[in-house]
Structures are given as structure tokens and as C-alpha cells.
Amino acid sequence: MDMVIDMANMPAVGETVLGSSITYNPGGKGANQAYAAARLGGNVKMLGCVGNDEFGELLKKNLSCCGVDVSDIKTGTKSTGMACIYVDNKGNNSIVVVQGANQECDVAYLKACDKAFVECDYMILQMEIPEEAICYAINRAWELGKIIILNPAPAPEKFPDDMYPKLDYITPNDTELMKLSVRAGNTIDDYIQGAKKLLDKGVRNVLVTLGEKGALLINKEGAEVFPTRKVVSVDTTAAGDCFNGAFLVALSEGMDHKNAVVFANAASSIAVTRSGAQVSIPDRKETDEVLEKWNNEFSKASFE
Numbered sequence: 001m002d003m004v005i006d007m008a009n010m011p012a013v014g015e016t017v018l019g020s021s022i023t024y025n026p027g028g029k030g031a032n033q034a035y036a037a038a039r040l041g042g043n044v045k046m047l048g049c050v051g052n053d054e055f056g057e058l059l060k061k062n063l064s065c066c067g068v069d070v071s072d073i074k075t076g077t078k079s080t081g082m083a084c085i086y087v088d089n090k091g092n093n094s095i096v097v098v099q100g101a102n103q104e105c106d107v108a109y110l111k112a113c114d115k116a117f118v119e120c121d122y123m124i125l126q127m128e129i130p131e132e133a134i135c136y137a138i139n140r141a142w143e144l145g146k147i148i149i150l151n152p153a154p155a156p157e158k159f160p161d162d163m164y165p166k167l168d169y170i171t172p173n174d175t176e177l178m179k180l181s182v183r184a185g186n187t188i189d190d191y192i193q194g195a196k197k198l199l200d201k202g203v204r205n206v207l208v209t210l211g212e213k214g215a216l217l218i219n220k221e222g223a224e225v226f227p228t229r230k231v232v233s234v235d236t237t238a239a240g241d242c243f244n245g246a247f248l249v250a251l252s253e254g255m256d257h258k259n260a261v262v263f264a265n266a267a268s269s270i271a272v273t274r275s276g277a278q279v280s281i282p283d284r285k286e287t288d289e290v291l292e293k294w295n296n297e298f299s300k301a302s303f304e
Helices: 030-040 053-065 100-104 105-111 114-119 131-143 161-166 173-183 188-200 239-252 255-271 286-295
Strands: 001-007 019-025 050-051 073-076 082-087 093-098 124-126 147-150 203-210 217-219 222-226
Touching: 030 053, 030 124, 030 239, 050 053, 050 100, 050 147, 053 114, 073 100, 082 147, 105 114, 105 131, 114 131, 124 239, 131 147, 131 161, 147 239, 173 188, 173 203, 188 203, 188 222, 203 239, 217 255, 222 255, 239 255, 255 286
Parallel strands: 001 082, 050 073, 124 147
Antiparallel strands: 001 019, 082 093, 203 217, 217 222
């Protein structure tokens, strides 16, 4: 659950300030991506853990309302995960995340939910749960021949090298890519070189989200930039999650990964024009309409 507090200025150490408003918004990277995928037409089941509290019930209800199967979401002993987000009048923010029940999304729980692994075609993971659970999920899905997507957010200091060859797609943003590849830089060439390091580790496709610059897809065939639609951005919260959910839906419908990126760009370009996380995510009808109008304006960089 995202608790957003608006204030004129951030407090200094030891200072008390008055906030102007407080809102509670359903969030969580995995939940945002599940919500986006379901809202855009996917058949989605989510595995994860919430607390035995009011927030846990609200989060599950919000996902269920858009069509996500929440029947196997675990109710743990810790409180529901929360992000406290402090926003000043210049739009700057400071965020404190308390993982809470996310820490209880463990291997034993995933083993108990094996039917979900068997029945799915695609699996997408994020990194707000224990690493051993992430590795187990990747290994199990790989054994079963599923398409595996890892959104490495928040990016770890190090990720096990033996996991990379089992990933069909890894979808970092530019900062996460540089951290994973242990590189510095902020140009397209820097990102390509960083992505090549992950390809060398065995990943088949690296898909980098670049905010207003669009997305960059790198694989053994080459590298291609997909510009995004020009819009006035209001709030980028969950834009990357919307992109990931949309990309997954497009793949599941048989689109090749290039057209899937274009579809994901269209969906996330709508999300940034609205405030909030899940509440900003568009439905399929709206996304298709925007995509149709925008289709003739695409310009793509040639493969390098």
C-alpha cells in the first residue's frame, strides 16, 4: 500500500512539518504489473503475500476487481508491505519502503502453489520478495518450459549468474541496467554495452525502459530504440510496471517482441498522464485507440 503525504517542504532531521494531504493508493511492483496485464486483457494469476490486516484485504480486492486471480495470494503474519512517500511542492519525493509480508513470499509457499507454475504460459517476476524465492520460481518455470521475464526492480547488488541463461527477457530501467552490468554512463551506447554484458551471461533479450526516451531492445540480432509517444507527464509512478504488464499481454497474444514493445509504450504513455499507481493504468480499449492514432508516427532506429 502506498501512503502518499503532500507537504510544502521536506522536514530536516529533527524537524516537524505539517502535511497538506494524505492518500492511500494500491501499489507494489508485482501487483501493479498484474493489475496492468489483467486490465489490458490478460488472463492473470498473482502469487504473493499480504498481511492479515485491512490493507491486505483492500489490495486483494483491488486486484480482483480488474480480473486478477488472487485465490492463492498468501496471508502472512507480518503487516502488509507499505511505501511511505513524502512529496514536496516541487514534486520531489522521499520514499521509505517496509517490506512486511513480502518477506514471507518464500520457497515453501511457491512449492505449495505449483499448479500455477504448471498451468501458466508466461511468468513475470520482480525483486521485492526474497532472492531464494525468485531463484526457485525461475528454476521451476524453466523446468516447465515457460517464457520467463524478470523485472529486476529494485536492482540487487548482485544476481546469481546461473539464473541469467534461464531468462527470456530481462526488463531493467536505465539505472537498474547500469547497476546489474557494473557500468557507468547515460547514453544509448552505454546502455547497449551494458546490455551486452547481460547477453554474455545468457539472457536472450534485454529490454531497457528509458522514460520519455522510450525503450531499447537488445539481443544477438542487434539493438533497436523504440521512441514513445510525446505527452505531458503528470506522474511517472507505475509507468514501468504498466509497460511490463502490457508487454507481457502483447507477447501472450502472439505479437513479436518488437510490436509488443510498441504496444507497451502506448499503454505506459497513457499512464504517465495520470496521478497514482494502479489507478493510472489504462484499459485495453483506450490503449488500442491511442495505438491506432499513433501508429503512423512511429520512427524506429535501425539495427546496429
